[in-house]
Amino acid sequence: MTNTKAPTPQPGTLRQWTNALISRVHHVATTEQPQTHQRTERDYEDAHKHLRSSKGHAKREQSFLFDQATTAKFNALVLQEHSRDCDEMGTPGFDHPPTTGVIYVMDRATAKGWTYGDKTWGNFGQGAPEVGPIPDAIERPLSISMELDEFEYAPVAGIKSLRQAVANLYNVRYRENKESKYTWENVCIVPGGRAGLTRIAASIGDANVGFFLPEYTAYEALLTIFKRFVPIPTPLDKDTNYHITPQRLYREIHDRGERPCLQVVVASNPSNPTGQLIEGEQLEKWVDIARTTKTTMVLDEFYSSYIYTHPENLGKTVSSAEFVDDVNVDPIVILDGMTKNFRLPGWRVCWIVGPKEYISSMASSGSFLEGGANHPLQKAAIPLLKPSNAFQDACALQTHFAMKRHYVLERLDQLNLTVEIPPKATFYIWLDLAALPEPYCNGLTFFEACLDEKMICVPGIFFDINPGRRRDLARSPYQGFVRLSFGPPLDELKTGLDGLERLLKKIGYNS
Numbered sequence: 001m002t003n004t005k006a007p008t009p010q011p012g013t014l015r016q017w018t019n020a021l022i023s024r025v026h027h028v029a030t031t032e033q034p035q036t037h038q039r040t041e042r043d044y045e046d047a048h049k050h051l052r053s054s055k056g057h058a059k060r061e062q063s064f065l066f067d068q069a070t071t072a073k074f075n076a077l078v079l080q081e082h083s084r085d086c087d088e089m090g091t092p093g094f095d096h097p098p099t100t101g102v103i104y105v106m107d108r109a110t111a112k113g114w115t116y117g118d119k120t121w122g123n124f125g126q127g128a129p130e131v132g133p134i135p136d137a138i139e140r141p142l143s144i145s146m147e148l149d150e151f152e153y154a155p156v157a158g159i160k161s162l163r164q165a166v167a168n169l170y171n172v173r174y175r176e177n178k179e180s181k182y183t184w185e186n187v188c189i190v191p192g193g194r195a196g197l198t199r200i201a202a203s204i205g206d207a208n209v210g211f212f213l214p215e216y217t218a219y220e221a222l223l224t225i226f227k228r229f230v231p232i233p234t235p236l237d238k239d240t241n242y243h244i245t246p247q248r249l250y251r252e253i254h255d256r257g258e259r260p261c262l263q264v265v266v267a268s269n270p271s272n273p274t275g276q277l278i279e280g281e282q283l284e285k286w287v288d289i290a291r292t293t294k295t296t297m298v299l300d301e302f303y304s305s306y307i308y309t310h311p312e313n314l315g316k317t318v319s320s321a322e323f324v325d326d327v328n329v330d331p332i333v334i335l336d337g338m339t340k341n342f343r344l345p346g347w348r349v350c351w352i353v354g355p356k357e358y359i360s361s362m363a364s365s366g367s368f369l370e371g372g373a374n375h376p377l378q379k380a381a382i383p384l385l386k387p388s389n390a391f392q393d394a395c396a397l398q399t400h401f402a403m404k405r406h407y408v409l410e411r412l413d414q415l416n417l418t419v420e421i422p423p424k425a426t427f428y429i430w431l432d433l434a435a436l437p438e439p440y441c442n443g444l445t446f447f448e449a450c451l452d453e454k455m456i457c458v459p460g461i462f463f464d465i466n467p468g469r470r471r472d473l474a475r476s477p478y479q480g481f482v483r484l485s486f487g488p489p490l491d492e493l494k495t496g497l498d499g500l501e502r503l504l505k506k507i508g509y510n511s
Contacts, residue, residue, distance in 0.1 A: 157189060
């Protein structure tokens with residue numbers, strides 16, 4: 001029997017050794033395997049090679065082709081090559097952080113010929129909603145009149161008038177029958193969602209921080225860079241519909257020791273990438289658990305208007321703010337903004353809502369991080385947050401995006417890619433590739449194949465966020481998934497699905 005053992009690393013570069021390994025795998029795959037699987041291993045390896053060779057991703061995941069000893073040698077070469085490259089670049093003492101999943105896939109798409117505005121591509125990797133006019137939505141300003149004082153820096157916590165507008169919107173939407181109301185002191189304005197997450201992370205002390213998988217890709221660097229706290233993941237799976245019951249939340253927080261194991265829990269709700277949602281009585285129990293266990297709950301509510309569970313109640317939005325008793329006592333910190341729910345990602349005007357003491361910490365951390373949000377655009381955002389305007393916009397958004405959601409799910413069903421767990425919220429679909437033949441049942445390989453048909457998606461491995469690189473993502477339970485976004489305009493979605501249909505025909509699926 002032919003020896004299929006991976007080659008032992010010899011002196012030379014990582015690239016030389018990787019190429020030798022790939023050549024060996026290709027030889028085995030093309031000469032010793034059945035004809036129907038000739039390119040399986042090579043295709044897998046090529047897709048994984050692209051990820052490993054991308055700056056900052058060298059140790060993100062290890063090839064499933066390597067045994068333990070070979071993996072150790074491979075990683076040693078990665079470290080050696082990385083050190084050599086840093087010396088050549090003149091960056092001693094610096095490390096190259098990995099890009100987020102969306103940026104990685106857009107870089108790969110660019111290498112394949114994609115450019116912004118190219119109508120021949122379908123960008124299902126897009127992490128932002130379409131920004132153009134949609135039926136019945138309010139008009140957004142196309143020009144802004146500035147005053148002289150807006151040439152100055154805005155306060156690090158944001159201008160008071162915008163903070164008041166945010167507080168008022170939450171009070172009208174969620175707290176009309178509550179005695180405790182949010183004020184401007186419960187709001188901090190930040191230059192984008194990532195900046196908000198960074199301010200929060202910089203304010204967390206020596207604590208265990210829980211989070212759930214799969215999760216928004218930007219959380220990985222956030223939970224890695226700040227060293228004072230310990231990130232503790234809890235994986236979810238399709239058997240539970242990626243749903244976190246209050247009972248499970250309580251167990252994760254409390255049942256690991258005499259005192260609560262987790263002092264902070266960070267979660268996106270609605271969830272990116274699965275599109276699942278905690279609302280109503282269950283969300284009320286979440287808030288109650290945070291209150292009774294004295295665990296700070298940081299809830300990323302950026303998709304709180306993209307709700308599809310109440311078609312009879314158009315315009316209904318979801319927020320934990322509805323169940324807070326005392327706005328200055330209950331440890332609930334909310335992150336949201338103009339980016340998704342108001343379809344203005346380029347403005348980079350977002351906010352953190354929570355108890356006054358938390359907000360004071362966020363303002364302090366912003367003073368040494370990024371200094372605050374754009375002054376003129378903060379003022380321009382105020383009219384859009386008028387409750388009647390926000391309600392009209394939410395109604396228009398839900399109607400339009402529900403239509404696109406229906407179109408994409410129906411088209412996937414026609415392609416025999418039925419989504420077993422459709423999104424209840426957001427504009428994302430978590431697509432299981434298990435039905436596809438090898439190697440296309442692997443998210444990275446599927447993604448690379450889609451690029452050849454001018455369709456972009458995000459491999460599921462990027463949502464298995466791995467702070468500190470403590471786990472081998474080659475064994476990730478999310479390798480066989482991709483995230484599809486129906487954020488772009490409908491014509492772009494049609495183009496992308498046409499590309500997907502071509503790919504499925506090429507690989508003999510549905511034939």
